[in-house]
Amino acid sequence: MNVITKTVQLPDGRTISIETGKVAKQADGSCVLRMGNTVLLATVCAAKDAVPGTDFMPLQVEYREQYAAAGRFPGGFTKREGKASDNEILTCRLVDRALRPLFPADFHAEVYVNVILFSADGVDQPDALAGFAASCALACSDIPFECPISEVRVARINGEYVINPTFAQMEEADMDLMVGASAENIMMVEGEMKEVSEQDLLGALKAAQEAIRPMCELQTELSKELGTDVKREYCHEVNDEDLRKQINDELYPKAYDVTKQALDKQARQDAFDKILADFQEAYTAAHADLTEEELEEKVALMEKYYHDVMRDAMRRCILDEGIRLDGRKTNEIRPIWCEVSPLPMPHGSSIFTRGETQSLTTCTLGTKLDEKMVDDVLDKSYMRFLLHYNFPPFCTGEAKAQRGVGRREIGHGHLAWRALKGQIPADYPYTVRLVSQILESNGSSSMATVCAGTLALMDAGVPMKKPVSGIAMGLIKNPGEDKYAVLSDILGDEDHLGDMDFKTTGTKDGLTATQMDIKCDGLSFDILEKALMQAKEGREYILGKLTDTIAEPRAELKPQVPRIEAFDIPKEFIGAVIGPGGKIIQQIQEESGATVTIDETDGKGKVQVSAPNKESIDKAISKIRAIVAIPEVGEVYEGTIRSIMPYGCFVEIMPGKDGLLHISEIDWKRLETVEEAGLKEGDKIQVKLMEIDPKTGKYKLSHRVLVPKPEGYVERERRPRPERGERRPRPERGERRPRGDRFNNGEPRRFEHKSNESNDFHDPMAEREPKDFNDSLDHLD
Template sequence: MMLDERIRLDGRQLNEVRQLAMEIDPLPTPHGSALFTRGETQSLSTVTLGTPLDELLVETAASSSYSKFYLHYNFPPFSTGETRPMRGPGRREIGHGNLAMRSLKQMIPTGDYPYTIRIISDILESNGSSSMATVCAGSLALMDAGVPVPKHVGGIAMGLITREDGKYAILSDILGDEDHLGDMDFKVTGTRDGICGVQMDIKVDGLSMDVMREALMQAKAGRLHILDAMYNCIEKAHDDVKPHAPRMVKIIIDKEFIGAVIGPGGKVIQELQKETGTTINIEEVNDKGEVSIFSNDKEGVNKALETIKGIIAVPEVGTIYEGTVKGVKEFGAFVEFLPKKEGLLHISEISWKRLETMDGVFNDGDKVQVKLIAVDPKTGKYKLSHKALEPRPEGMPERPERSERSDRPERRDRPERRDGGFRGNGDRNNRHNG
């Protein structure tokens, strides 16, 4: 019937694609999901976005590398009405998953794209070309997840029926029986503009160029038909990831600050991740530090980012900061004016009014505006002032700095000793004479 009447097992024309049905976001929890159905073949694909720490280690006998994109293809026995044990991936899962992965990888963003992408395709029903359904469902799920893929990738499986007299028929979107009983299984994936991947199994000795040309052109027509339906479902990738997907912010820091962000034994970065609920990854690239912050909580990302900016910031004398009291002593308070940077707010620098004691002035955790007035060149300690931000009371003279005071006599003006020399600090016996 296929060769003489050009009618297939299910009554379709040779180049006819089965009925299509598809939807995005059928599952609320994954970062992206899609359900693609073509005839009696159905794929439920989900996308998970991870951090660079989730990269897949790929090892061979001679090499070792990491991959930021991988796809897992599951073919449970119930998809074909079978009852058998659920075991690890076999030849079918590995081969079909690899074909879908290589096809979609052509559109995956590279370079500075920070996320590690994992696609899982679960075949819920299968009657031919489930790997091509995986490609279509995976492309839809990627756009639903907000991955900036530029184009949809679709796939179709072509078949072939031949007879001894040289007559042949090329079939589009083959059924399971047409795959099993036919002479060819020719899978073609691609976009509207070109091919992304091909795979062929044949049971005949070879194919002529005329048959190949016809098969490729018929595959193109079928692929474009499927792609049109996919674009009607979702035309382009969402502008942003889902609210529950990890957020990412990247900041470039100088190489010398990498140690300060990590801290001794990783103490600083570990505490920061715990406090903000984020995942922080630091890499040295081109003599710079690339700091990536991941979290599904936007506030946590912003808090971690501000903390890191504070760690790498260089305090400038004369700058006003919003500080937090970290400790109160009898001589003043220690104030954290930048993340991990504390300075002393001396009791004499709190107010123009003289304070006899620190009792009741500050408590731990209080917020206070301070001005950085000096940095000790030897110890690097910071000197802060709050009264410098307040207007000086009328009539109160400005106290000169120690180096500017004139009430201390210079050495050459000190009284002479009885022996004609000068009394210095070492002349303890005559310190109070004269």
């Protein structure tokens, strides 16, 4: 084995090592990345040739986490890893977006990048290392790639930028960014923030760039040492330069004219398509000698070259004349109209339309039982705010079937979720779900989701801290030119044919989320700053449109929303409310008609009671408060007799709290049995709490103190019970011994019997003096 190991040091002194040549040697490139106890394996394989007819980069990135990495079993019946989780898909997208632009434009072989987490202790975050590992695997291969890249996470903690922070450090962060970059250029950004300024975001990007540069230099050294700096030869395209020149000369002026006409999306596409169709028809007529197979090859080349013509026409029209495809200025926002409550039954709903992009979003409020359980390898938690984004084919006019949720939908929904989640109060009792249905799409549907989501939340009465708006920015910059144009609120074609897609969301006080993809080289921080400030103006304009539609969250929930009351109880009463096997809480729900959930958080019992009406909620709350209430000495309670014993009865004065009503405390007169008082199980009786035993916590009750004392009643004198260890004087012979403790100073109680002649009691054993304590016990035997 030719094992090579390289290390790089982070700004805080931690090291990352890259090892290759030891495992997975049959892949085109592989490496093992280690940081502390976190271990990732990255491999890359590429086909030798391209599939005929492929004119794009068929790159597939997979990131998977093994449960064994954290010493856990997977959930589910099969107990093995299944399909990729949302977290794994989001990490795949982060790596893909940074790598894809750096493959040569004419390289069309299938490439598969696999990153697997094999070890993790929950300290370092592995998703921040996946991009670095994937790029290292490419550096170890001969697959054509323009330059190495890396990815890092940047967090701002106590005002300082931290590279690749630990899980624990993230709890104090107000900024969480994933940044992918080469040694010179930022390639990809995604993250969330707590209303930070544009300058703070730029500072984070600069800190990331400085940390990534030595990682890229490491890969260059590794590639040279392995000899993989010389890449494989390939030929995946056959071009016809004469046809390319002919199309450019004949079709560029026509495409430029269409670009300046400010048509809508469908009309513009039809106009562009007609130019190409007319050319193909004329070309076919002029080359009747071509076979059908040769003609098909020419048609495929025509579509490719014409795409370049449209791209150049759009870019030159913007750079030279400042005219965009729909006629707007570079900083102009498309027309916006909004509506709330377009649907009668959802808890909240809205329509947000900007130009030819439209989102219909609904908001649903649920209880704690509706929370989503996250069971990832390093994250086992619950989510109380969910956002789902759907992109059906009809929103772009496509005639095709709608399949399952794709990676794009998961990624766009996650960005909108990040934008809004910080504005929902942490103590809000409801579980919240937003669903964005994209009904029309022509650029920046994820930002339309943010705006529509804000409207739907306020329509539902969710007390948002501040409304959030979002905008997507574009860039046109040709290589070798100083001239460039930053575009506000980009169209789909401006995204596809442009050099940047930079989405930002925020409140009036700062940024909450961002996502950026760069397709050009040499993007300076001056351009990024201009784009951010222009985006701020656009966001504030859109925010004004939202607040004009609904200024603040509704004060009252809609009638169909389940009501929730939340309160805390002492931790020690959680078990009493739940009861054995959940008996008590189930009984409360059955009797009240409410749904009750209870959870331990921060040393307290967090209780939520929900029901369609206030009466059910109040009934359940009163039962719970009765359980957690603490009885007070001297208070009178209406209790229920739960059991009858020879010496008295046990009375439930509060749910789960029983006290002893001794037979002597039932009435002023002497009772031989409890039944003489006419009491039976299930009867209601008023009692007063006389005493709480400080050691056992038992309750001593009395009923007779609540009824008038009979006239002339004389209380029988009772000797006080001796304290433990105190010696009680022996009675004289023939003297009646009072009832007392089982043992009198170590002597057994004398068993008394009733005389036939009178009610007097006498002690037949009084004449016998026990010699000692053992003698007394012998007598008992």
